[in-house]
Amino acid sequence: FVSANIYLHQYFYSKRTMSLEQAKQVAAYRAVDEFVQNNSIFGVGSGSTVVYAVQRLAERVETENLKVICIPTSFQAKQLINKHNLVLGELDTNPEIDVTIDGADEVDSNLTLIKGGGGCLLQEKIVASCSKKLIVIADYTKDSKKLGDRYKKGIPIEVIPMAYVPIKNKIISLFGGEIKLRSAVAKAGPVVTDNGNFILDWMFADQDLDWEKVNNAIKMIPGVVETGLFVKMCCKAYFGQPEGTVKET
Numbered sequence: 001f002v003s004a005n006i007y008l009h010q011y012f013y014s015k016r017t018m019s020l021e022q023a024k025q026v027a028a029y030r031a032v033d034e035f036v037q038n039n040s041i042f043g044v045g046s047g048s049t050v051v052y053a054v055q056r057l058a059e060r061v062e063t064e065n066l067k068v069i070c071i072p073t074s075f076q077a078k079q080l081i082n083k084h085n086l087v088l089g090e091l092d093t094n095p096e097i098d099v100t101i102d103g104a105d106e107v108d109s110n111l112t113l114i115k116g117g118g119g120c121l122l123q124e125k126i127v128a129s130c131s132k133k134l135i136v137i138a139d140y141t142k143d144s145k146k147l148g149d150r151y152k153k154g155i156p157i158e159v160i161p162m163a164y165v166p167i168k169n170k171i172i173s174l175f176g177g178e179i180k181l182r183s184a185v186a187k188a189g190p191v192v193t194d195n196g197n198f199i200l201d202w203m204f205a206d207q208d209l210d211w212e213k214v215n216n217a218i219k220m221i222p223g224v225v226e227t228g229l230f231v232k233m234c235c236k237a238y239f240g241q242p243e244g245t246v247k248e249t
C-alpha cells in the first residue's frame with residue numbers, strides 16, 4: 001500500500017512538472033515566433049521560461065538565417081546567448097531594443113508584474129525600459145487577478161547592502177507587511193545580485209495598493225536601487241496552459 005502511494009505521488013508529481021515545463025515552452029515559442037524579426041535587437045530576459053525562448057530563437061536563427069543581436073538581462077542570460085552561439089550585444093552600442101521577452105513571477109489583470117524571483121530585476125528593468133515592447137512568457141500559475149493572489153514570496157527590492165535595515169523599516173512604516181533579507185539557504189549569508197547588492201522580499205499585506213505610487217515611493221528611499229514591480233511596462237503576456245494551449249493577455 002505504501003509503495004503504491006509513493007508510486008502515485010511520483011506519477012502525479014512528474015505529470016505536474018512536465019505540464020509546467022510544457023506550459024513554459026509553448027508560451028516561449030509562441031512569443032519568439034510572433035515577435036522576433038530579422039535584423040532586430042532582442043532583449044533576453046532571465047529565468048527558466050526564457051531558456052525555451054532562447055532555444056527557439058537559436059532554431060530560427062539557424063533555419064531562417066535571421067540576424068538578431070541579443071542584449072542580456074543577467075549573467076544567466078549572457079551564458080544562454082553564448083551557449084547557443086547567438087550574437088551578444090550591449091546597451092552601449094544598442095541602446096534601442098526592438099523587443100524583450102522575459103518571464104515573471106506574477107502578472108495581474110492590468111499586466112503589472114512582480115519580477116526578481118531570480119534576483120535579476122535591476123538589469124531586467126533597465127533592458128525593459130530600453131525596449132519598444134516587453135512581452136512576458138509564463139506558465140499558467142503566474143496568471144493572477146491581483147498581485148499576491150498566487151505568488152506568496154512578495155515583491156523583491158534590490159538595495160545597497162549598508163542600507164538594508166533602514167530601508168526595511170521605512171517600507172514597513174509606509175505600507176505595512178513583512179520583509180525578509182533574501183538568503184540562498186536559511187542561516188546562510190545574503191544573496192548578492194549580479195550588481196553586488198542585496199535583495200529584500202516584501203510580503204505586502206494589502207493587495208489593493210496603487211502599485212505605481214508604491215513603486216515611486218519605494219524608489220525614493222535612499223539606498224533602494226530598484227523594485228521588482230513593473231508597472232505599465234509590459235504590453236502582452238503569454239501564459240502556457242497545462243494542456244499545451246496558450247492564453248494571451
Ligand code: 5RP
Binds near residue numbers: 049050116124
Ligand atoms: C528573474 C525573473 C524571472 O523572470 C522570474 O523569476 C520568472 O522566472 P521563471 O521563468 O523561472 O519562472 O524575474 O529575476
